[in-house]
């Protein structure tokens with residue numbers, strides 16, 4: 609059996625926040641222009657007719673929720689090391705000590721090259737290696753294991769401040785706005801987050817705010833259906849702010865715990881689309897002045913240093929509050945995590961270690977660093 613959501617009677621007044629002005633004043637021009645038309649919520653997509661908002665392109669649809677979870681069996685969770693060991697970073701480090709069994713300057717020179725090649729960043733790599741070199745010359749390290757332990761400690765210190773898990777608390781709803789450039793894994797990450805929060809027993813709602821890419825809405829609906837999480841959507845090319853505004857209204861009415869909004873992938877150089885993000889954030893504040901409670905920027909771990917300029921630009925427009933670094937499994941260099949931590953100090957909330965629904969991990973600096981470093985020499 610499918611659960612359908614009730615159609616609002618025609619002419620239903622959209623919910624207004626208690627402090628919202630009854631009618632916009634002349635000074636409130638921006639607010640008039642930016643308050644999106646609210647469309648009725650229906651269970652099916654009816655043809656436009658009387659009672660429907662003439663401004664909106666298509667009705668908002670809450671996807672039917674299958675009664676039994678349709679999630680496919682997930683592969684068993686594999687460890688961080690297993691997932692990270694394929695990266696150039698991990699492979700370089702593990703062969704380093706085999707090729708340079710002696711503690712000498714050549715070993716440290718090569719370590720520096722590995723760090724730089726893995727996108728750790730020149731300053732961090734040089735700082736780190738010069739510190740180890742000074743200690744090596746002072747004969748602080750009895751053997752390669754001791755140097756490895758010091759490297760581990762130095763890497764951990766650099767990540768300590770960004771290990772701050774996201775606490776969605778007990779707001780109704782906690783609003784997460786996801787942003788990022790095309791193809792970084794935003795939609796996939798939303799699907800994984802939906803699964804995670806649902807598994808924690810929270811009510812989740814997704815907003816298909818990526819109205820730009822044809823397949824994006826369908827992709828989100830698939831994730832929603834797979835995890836038994838409803839999705840609010842309008843047609844392609846609908847106003848993204850309108851979809852997300854509607855979704856927040858619905859989430860508030862339903863007492864939803866977490867609302868996760870997708871947005872179109874955009875390059876930080878695309879001015880119009882970047883402005884749209886600012887608009888989405890402003891429109892949400894009309895219903896909840898503190899929303900979005902988290903602006904989660906999704907970054908592709910394989911993009912390297914380019915990720916830094918992306919984040920710089922997005923931060924200016926929409927005030928990013930947390931990061932997800934995806935695709936750290938496979939061939940990702942992974943070092944960008946250190947570069948991001950150094951330049952921004954923004955919390956890294958999650959990392960993507962695969963394409964499956966449970967392949968999103970709360971960022972854990974120790975697990976991450978240990979996944980990159982070879983096991984202590986002499987250990988299996």
Ligand SMILES: Nc1nc2c(ncn2[C@@H]2O[C@H](COP(=O)(O)OP(=O)(O)OP(=O)(O)O)[C@@H](O)[C@H]2O)c(=O)[nH]1
Pocket residue numbers: 788789790791792793794795796797818821824872873874934935936937938959960961962963967
């Ligand atoms: N290996 C791996 N692949 C991932 C991960 N996260 C996402 N992907 C893959 O990356 C590709 C792009 O993911 P999407 O979620 O469609 O990316 P998007 O950012 O929503 O794309 P746009 O809508 O174009 O902006 C898909 O093939 C995903 O399966 C991850 O952590 N690891």
